[in-house]
Amino acid sequence: MASGKTINSLAMLFNLNGKTAIITGASQGLGKQFAIILNKAGARVILASRDIDKLNAFSKELKNSKAIQMDVANSASVKAAFAALEEAGEKIDICINNAATEALTPVFSEDDNGDFERVMQTNVMGVWYVTKAVANHMKSHKINGSIINISSVNGDSFPYKELTAYAASKAAVIHMTKSLVTELSQYKIRINTINPGPVQSDLLGSPNKHDPNFWKDKIPAGFIAEPSYLDGLILYLASNSASKYVTGATFAIDGGISWGGKS
Ligand SMILES: NC(=O)c1ccc[n+]([C@@H]2O[C@H](COP(=O)([O-])OP(=O)(O)OC[C@H]3O[C@@H](n4cnc5c(N)ncnc54)[C@H](OP(=O)(O)O)[C@@H]3O)[C@@H](O)[C@H]2O)c1
Numbered sequence: 194m195a196s197g198k199t200i201n202s203l204a205m206l207f208n209l210n211g212k213t214a215i216i217t218g219a220s221q222g223l224g225k226q227f228a229i230i231l232n233k234a235g236a237r238v239i240l241a242s243r244d245i246d247k248l249n250a251f252s253k254e255l256k257n258s259k260a261i262q263m264d265v266a267n268s269a270s271v272k273a274a275f276a277a278l279e280e281a282g283e284k285i286d287i288c289i290n291n292a293a294t295e296a297l298t299p300v301f302s303e304d305d306n307g308d309f310e311r312v313m314q315t316n317v318m319g320v321w322y323v324t325k326a327v328a329n330h331m332k333s334h335k336i337n338g339s340i341i342n343i344s345s346v347n348g349d350s351f352p353y354k355e356l357t358a359y360a361a362s363k364a365a366v367i368h369m370t371k372s373l374v375t376e377l378s379q380y381k382i383r384i385n386t387i388n389p390g391p392v393q394s395d396l397l398g399s400p401n402k403h404d405p406n407f408w409k410d411k412i413p414a415g416f417i418a419e420p421s422y423l424d425g426l427i428l429y430l431a432s433n434s435a436s437k438y439v440t441g442a443t444f445a446i447d448g449g450i451s452w453g454g455k456s
Contacts (some may be wrong), residue, residue, distance in 0.1 A: 197320065207428045210235035213285050214431065215278075216293030216322055217265050220247040222394035223343065226420035227289050227427050232258060236429055241265075241274065242292060259283075263293045265319030266311075275326040284334050287431045288327040290320045290366075291343045293408050295396055298358040309358040316362035316433060320369060328373075337381040341430050342370050346390045347442070350451040363388075367443055374441035383440040385430050390447025390454070392418040411455050414448030422446065 219240035248260030348363025
């Protein structure tokens, strides 16, 4: 039979009472679910994205939360948002770099519409601007924080036709995470990456990609994920009690698509 002490520490393993998390791209999709699960575990959540009206409406549904406008692709916007949070006395323990965009960037196209640059600016520079701001915030407040970067299976092992900019941007996120470990570890700040496979959301693209049958033969597990399937891993990485020794790691949560998927 388990001892009382074990039960007590099990309960504490994913307890985020007294912690504050910032989630970029929290207005919908995965980011919205990350905010919900961290909030359920006791964390105050700061919801960031460009659409402040959407964030304010969502914030009303969560007991200990606040919305802040932030365009991660714009360094001045990120700096202004973090200055406002500092001014308000927020102390951020957890940061999820989740905001991202996607575009098809076929190599055999005359159309140089700036999509490649836009994807890189949001998905790579955005992660960099926010990481730099939050890491400096954590350092100055002596917070042993956790930064979680949301990359993608496309950034590692699942090349998808015409998705080159997105794949390259997500590969950069994986390597940026690893490259930051030494600097951040000096201040006991952890940083890790999650590579999701296909998950129901707007970003997933064409309507047929939302059809479970579309994925049946492509994903070894045989089904597409809901955003809540990432809850356990998010809590694990957010909690210093659960993942104190984990930094610089890359976690696939993809139904096995990176090992046996067909594009
Ligand atoms: N869904 C999947 O199948 C899948 C698979 C692998 C990886 N991922 C990754 O998971 C993360 C979330 O994806 P999702 O499926 O939830 O996408 P989504 O439904 O399209 O949501 C994207 C979020 O990012 C925000 N965003 C976009 N550009 C922004 C900017 N410049 N500044 C601030 N916020 C910005 C959007 O908010 P606003 O419009 O309000 O700014 C929105 O909240 C992304 O990193 C994505 O690459 C998703």
